[in-house]
Amino acid sequence: MNIGQxxxxxxxxxxxxRYYESITLxxxxxxSDAGYRIYTSQDLHALHFIKRSRNLGFSLEQxxxxxxxxxxxxxxxxxxxxxxxxxxxxLNQRIAELTDMRDTLSQLAGSCHGDDxxxxxxxxxxxxxxxxxxxxxxxxx
Numbered sequence: 001m002n003i004g005q006x007x008x009x010x011x012x013x014x015x016x017x018r019y020y021e022s023i024t025l026x027x028x029x030x031x032s033d034a035g036y037r038i039y040t041s042q043d044l045h046a047l048h049f050i051k052r053s054r055n056l057g058f059s060l061e062q063x064x065x066x067x068x069x070x071x072x073x074x075x076x077x078x079x080x081x082x083x084x085x086x087x088x089x090x091l092n093q094r095i096a097e098l099t100d101m102r103d104t105l106s107q108l109a110g111s112c113h114g115d116d117x118x119x120x121x122x123x124x125x126x127x128x129x130x131x132x133x134x135x136x137x138x139x140x141x
Contacts, residue, residue, distance in 0.1 A: 020047075062083055108125055
């Protein structure tokens with residue numbers, strides 16, 4: 001199967017497939033006599049694995065570790081679980097940060113009159129310097 005077919009089959013663009021090969025996330029493909037890349041069913045399986053891992057938000061380095069474990073029949077599932085739980089902790093942290101941002105912006109938007117007047121609590125808050133008593137949190141409302 002050539003790179004276009006592999007891309008179509010896996011939903012990973014040809015450009016990304018070449019990139020994954022260049023960073024050795026995916027082993028270099030075999031080549032035809034004409035120099036075209038040839039992908040096996042095992043390569044396609046690895047591309048599906050990479051795509052699913054990316055969709056779950058794993059970093060490329062985490063995917064490299066997971067791929068290595070996936071391809072190792074002697075792996076310890078505890079190693080896989082450790083990576084997954086570390087990613088869950090990171091996601092929880094990011095969710096908390098996003099929730100805080102949403103709540104702050106909602107509070108600021110709620111305190112804004114949204115009329116033709118220049119007074120704007122949103123801009124006032126964004127203009128607060130952290131060293132000037134500002135916490136970055138909504139002050140009005």
